[in-house]
Amino acid sequence: MPSLRIDGHTQVIAHLGYPTHSFKAPLIYNPYFAAQNIPAVVVPLGCQTEHFEPMLRAFFKATNALGALITMPHKVSVLGLLDEVSVTAQVAGACNAVKRSADGKLVGDMFDGQGFVLGLINKGLDLKGKRALVIGNGGVGSAIAASLAAAGVDSLRLFDLHTPNTQALAQRLAQHYPDLHIDVGSDDPSDQDLVVNATPLGMKTGDPLPMDMTRLSPHTHVGEVVMTQRITPFLAAALEKGCPIQVGTDMLFEMIPAYLEFFGLPSTTAQRLRDLAQLEPTH
Amino acid sequence: MPSLRIDGHTQVIAHLGYPTHSFKAPLIYNPYFAAQNIPAVVVPLGCQTEHFEPMLRAFFKATNALGALITMPHKVSVLGLLDEVSVTAQVAGACNAVKRSADGKLVGDMFDGQGFVLGLINKGLDLKGKRALVIGNGGVGSAIAASLAAAGVDSLRLFDLHTPNTQALAQRLAQHYPDLHIDVGSDDPSDQDLVVNATPLGMKTGDPLPMDMTRLSPHTHVGEVVMTQRITPFLAAALEKGCPIQVGTDMLFEMIPAYLEFFGLPSTTAQRLRDLAQLEPTH
Numbered sequence: 001m002p003s004l005r006i007d008g009h010t011q012v013i014a015h016l017g018y019p020t021h022s023f024k025a026p027l028i029y030n031p032y033f034a035a036q037n038i039p040a041v042v043v044p045l046g047c048q049t050e051h052f053e054p055m056l057r058a059f060f061k062a063t064n065a066l067g068a069l070i071t072m073p074h075k076v077s078v079l080g081l082l083d084e085v086s087v088t089a090q091v092a093g094a095c096n097a098v099k100r101s102a103d104g105k106l107v108g109d110m111f112d113g114q115g116f117v118l119g120l121i122n123k124g125l126d127l128k129g130k131r132a133l134v135i136g137n138g139g140v141g142s143a144i145a146a147s148l149a150a151a152g153v154d155s156l157r158l159f160d161l162h163t164p165n166t167q168a169l170a171q172r173l174a175q176h177y178p179d180l181h182i183d184v185g186s187d188d189p190s191d192q193d194l195v196v197n198a199t200p201l202g203m204k205t206g207d208p209l210p211m212d213m214t215r216l217s218p219h220t221h222v223g224e225v226v227m228t229q230r231i232t233p234f235l236a237a238a239l240e241k242g243c244p245i246q247v248g249t250d251m252l253f254e255m256i257p258a259y260l261e262f263f264g265l266p267s268t269t270a271q272r273l274r275d276l277a278q279l280e281p282t283h
Numbered sequence: 284m285p286s287l288r289i290d291g292h293t294q295v296i297a298h299l300g301y302p303t304h305s306f307k308a309p310l311i312y313n314p315y316f317a318a319q320n321i322p323a324v325v326v327p328l329g330c331q332t333e334h335f336e337p338m339l340r341a342f343f344k345a346t347n348a349l350g351a352l353i354t355m356p357h358k359v360s361v362l363g364l365l366d367e368v369s370v371t372a373q374v375a376g377a378c379n380a381v382k383r384s385a386d387g388k389l390v391g392d393m394f395d396g397q398g399f400v401l402g403l404i405n406k407g408l409d410l411k412g413k414r415a416l417v418i419g420n421g422g423v424g425s426a427i428a429a430s431l432a433a434a435g436v437d438s439l440r441l442f443d444l445h446t447p448n449t450q451a452l453a454q455r456l457a458q459h460y461p462d463l464h465i466d467v468g469s470d471d472p473s474d475q476d477l478v479v480n481a482t483p484l485g486m487k488t489g490d491p492l493p494m495d496m497t498r499l500s501p502h503t504h505v506g507e508v509v510m511t512q513r514i515t516p517f518l519a520a521a522l523e524k525g526c527p528i529q530v531g532t533d534m535l536f537e538m539i540p541a542y543l544e545f546f547g548l549p550s551t552t553a554q555r556l557r558d559l560a561q562l563e564p565t566h
Contacts, residue, residue, distance in 0.1 A: 003286040005561060006313055008306035008327055020347055023291035030289055043326050044291055046346030058341035063329030064303055278288060 004034040006041055011064045013042045013263065016055065017071030020046040024279060025069050028256060031276040038265055040066055049073055053081055060100050067099040067263045070108075075139050082108040091146035091172045094139045097262050109262055112140055113147030115255025116223060118270075119246050120194070121151075122254070125221055128152040130193040135210045137165040140225050141198030142172075148194075149173055155181035157192065160199075190215040196223045202232035209234055218242035227252060249274075287317040289324055294347045296325045296546065299338065300354030303329040307562060308352050311539055314559040321548055323349055332356055336364055343383050350382040350546045353391075358422045365391040374429035374455045377422045380545050392545055395423055396430030398538025399506060401553075402529050403477070404434075405537070408504055411435040413476040418493045420448040423508050424481030425455075431477075432456055438464035440475065443482075473498040479506045485515035492517055501525035510535060532557075 015025050029042040047055050052074050059065055070078045075094040079085055082098065083105035089095040095108035120127065130153045134145045137160035145156055156173065160166045163185075170182050189195045189211050197210040203226050213234075216222070222238035227248030235245050253270040260267040298308050312325040330338050335357045342348055353361045358377040362368055365381065366388035372378040378391035403410065413436045417428050420443035428439055439456065443449045446468075453465050472478045472494050480493040486509050496517075499505070505521035510531030518528050536553040543550040 003314075003317065004289070006287070006309040006324070006326065007561075008303040008309070010309070010327060012326060012328065018346060020291040026289040026291070026293070031286075034286065041289070041326065043289065043295060043324065044293060044347060045295065045342075047344070048346065051341065051344035054337065055341040055344060058334065058338040059328075061330070061334035061338060063301060063331065064327060278290075 002034045002037070004030050004041065007039075009039050011040045011066035012062065013040060013067045013069060014059050014065070015042050015044045015069045015071065016047045016052070016059075016074060018046050018048050018073065020044045023071070024252065027278040028253070028273055031278050032268065032273055035276050036266060036268075040263075040265060042069065047074065049077075052077065056081060056098070060098075060106060065100065067097065069259070070096045070098060072139075078108065082106045084108070086110065087176055088113065088143075088146045088150060091149065091176050092139070092143040093168065093172060094143060097259055099263060110143050110146070111255045111258035111262065112251065113143035113145070114258050115253070116144045116196070116225075116246070116251040117147045117151050118254040119250040120221065120223065123221075123244065123246065125194070127194075129154045131155045131157070131191065132194040132196065133157040133159070133187070133189055133192045133211075134196045134198055135159045135187055136197065136199030136225075137169045138162075138198070141165075141196070142169045144196055144198055144225075145169055145173060149177045149180055153180070155183060157183045157186060157188075159185070159187040187211050188215060189213075189220065190217065192220050194221045194223065196225070197232075197234050198225050200226065202226040202234050203228050207233070209237060213237040213241065216241050216243060221246070223251075224248045225251060249279075253277075285317045285320070287313050287324065290322075292322050294323045294349035295345065296323060296350045296352060297342050297348070298325050298327045298352045298354065299330045299335070299342075299357060301329045301331050301356065303327045306354070307535065310561040311536070311556055314561050315551065315556055318559055319549060319551075323546075323548060325352065330357065332360075335360065339364060339381070343381075343389060348383065350380065352542070353379045353381060355422075361391065365389045367391070369393065370459060371396065371426075371429045371433060374432065374459050375422070375426040376451060376455055377425060380542055382546060393426050393429070394538045394541035394545065395534065396426035396428070397541050398536070399427045399479070399508075399529070399534040400430045400434045401537040402533035403504065403506065406504075406527065406529065408477070410477075412437045414438045414440070414474065415477040415479065416440040416442070416470070416472050416475045416494075417479045417481055418442045418470055419480065419482030419508075420452045421445075421481070424448075424479070425452045427479055427481055427508075428452055428456060432460045432463055436463070438466060440466045440469060440471075442468070442470040470494050471498060472496075472503065473500065475503050477504045477506065479508070480515075480517050481508050483509065485509040485517050486511050490516070492520060496520040496524065499524050499526060504529070506534075507531045508534060532562075536560075
C-alpha cells in the first residue's frame with residue numbers, strides 16, 4: 001500500500017472531538033488519500049468542551065485547513081458557531097462536517113444519515129412511501145431520521161428513553177417536512193418496513209435489546225449503528241427472524257463519499273474505502 | 284517502507300509557519316515515525332502572523348498535542364508567548380520547538396545551531412578555543428552562533444548587512460558568555476577556523492557569494508545553511524580552495540535527534556533519519 005506522504009502542500013482535515021481513542025475517520029480517509037495521491041490528511045485533535053470554539057476558529061485560520069470532522073461532544077454545539085447550516089444538519093440538530101467557503105464563512109453539513117440511507121438503497125430498498133421506526137433520537141438517530149425524511153418515507157415512528165430528544169426531533173421534522181407522518185412514544189416495531197437501532201445498546205456485553213424483537217416481521221429491514229462488532233445481538237436476533245439487515249460499518253463507509261465531495265476532494269465508492277481502510281476487522 | 288498510521292492514539296506535532304510549501308520537517312519525522320511505529324505525526328499548519336498566538340494557544344489545548352515546530356515568520360515572536368525559554372533560544376533570539384510541560388507551561392528551545400555544531404563535531408572538528416565567522420545574523424545565524432558559543436569557541440566574528448541583527452546578537456552573546464571574544468563589522472574570512480554562510484545567498488541563481496573567497500585559507504572549515512542544492516556556489520568555491528565543507532542538509536538531519544528528545548520521543552541517528560526521509564534528492 002502506498003505510504004501517506006505529508007508535505008508542505010498537504011491540506012488538513014482536523015478531526016475534533018474527545019476522547020479521541022475510538023476515532024475511525026483517520027483510518028478510513030488517510031489510506032484512501034495515500035492510495036490516490038490526494039494531498040490531504042485527517043488529523044485527530046482531542047478537544048474538550050471548553051476549548052472547542054477557539055480551537056475550531058483558530059484551525060480554520062490555517063491557510064491549509066481544508067475542513068473539520070466534528071464528533072462527540074461537539075456535534076450539536078458546533079451548529080451555533082457556523083454561518084451556514086444545511087437543511088439536513090438543521091433537522092438532525094447536529095453537524096459533523098465543516099468547511100470554509102471562498103468568502104470565509106464556516107459552512108456545516110451532516111452526512112451520517114445519508115450514509116445509512118445509501119446503504120439501504122444499495123441493498124435494493126426503495127424508501128419512498130415506507131414506514132420506519134428510529135429508536136434512539138440523539139445525534140445519530142436524528143441524522144438518520146433527517147435523511148429518511150429527505151429520502152421520502154411516508155411515516156417515522158420515533159422513540160427515545162429521553163423523551164425531550166424525541167420531541168425536539170419531531171418538531172424539527174415537522175417544520176421541514178409538513179407532510180410526513182410522525183408518531184412518537186411507541187417503540188413497537190410491528191408493521192414497519194424499516195427499524196433502526198440508533199442507541200448505544202449493544203456496545204456493552206449484557207445490554208438489553210433496543211426493541212421487542214418478538215414483534216418484528218421477517219419483511220422488516222433492520223439497521224444498526226453500533227459497530228463494536230459486525231453482528232450485534234440486535235442484528236443476530238433480526239437474522240433469526242429472517243429479516244434483511246444492515247451492519248453498523250455499512251453506514252460508516254457509505255457516508256464517506258458524501259464527505260469527500262463536501263470537502264471538494266475526488267470521491268470514490270464505499271467498497272473501495274472499505275478495502276483500503278486500516279480498521280481492525282470486526283467479528 | 285511501513286505506512287504512516289494515524290489513529291485516535293496519535294500525538295500531533297504542529298508545524299506552524301507560512302508559507303508551508305518548503306516545509307521539510309514532515310518529510311523527515313513522519314517516515315521515521317512510520318518505520319518505528321511511533322504514534323506521532325508532524326502536520327503542517329499554514330499560519331500567518333495575525334493568527335499565530337491564537338493558533339498556538341488553541342493547538343496546545345488539544346489533548347494529543349505533543350509539541351510544535353515553529354518556523355518563519357514566527358521563530359522570534361514566539362519567544363514572547365512562552366513561559367520558559369532555554370539559554371540557547373535566548374541567545375539565538377529565536378525558538379523553533381515548543382512543548383507543554385506537565386503543569387501546562389509552554390516551554391521553548393532551539394536546536395538548529397546544535398545540529399550545525401554536531402555535524403562539525405562528527406566530522407572531527409574540535410570547536411574548543413577556535414575562531415569562527417558567522418555571516419548572516421538573523422534567526423539561523425544567531426542559532427549557530429549560540430551553539431558555537433556553547434561549544435566553547437574562543438572568538439566569534441559576526442557580520443550581517445542588516446547591522447541591528449549583529450548588534451543584538453553580540454549583546455545577547457556577551458550577556459551569557461562574558462569570556463567570549465566578539466568581533467563585529469568585518470566579513471573577512473581569513474585566519475578563521477570556521478566560516479558559516481547563514482544568509483539566504485545561494486538560494487537563487489546569480490546570488491553573490493556571501494564572503495570574499497579569495498581570502499579563505501584551505502585549513503578553514505566551511506559550513507552552509509542553504510539547502511536548495513547540495514553543493515551551493517559558496518561550497519563549490521570552498522571546495523576549489525581545498526577547504527573541508529559541511530552541506531546544508533547535514534545541519535538539518537543532525538538537529539532532529541535533539542528535537543525528538545525534546546518532545547520525549549525515541550531518538551535515533553541523523554544517518555537513519557536521512558535514509559528514511561522522503562526529501563527529493565539534492566544534487
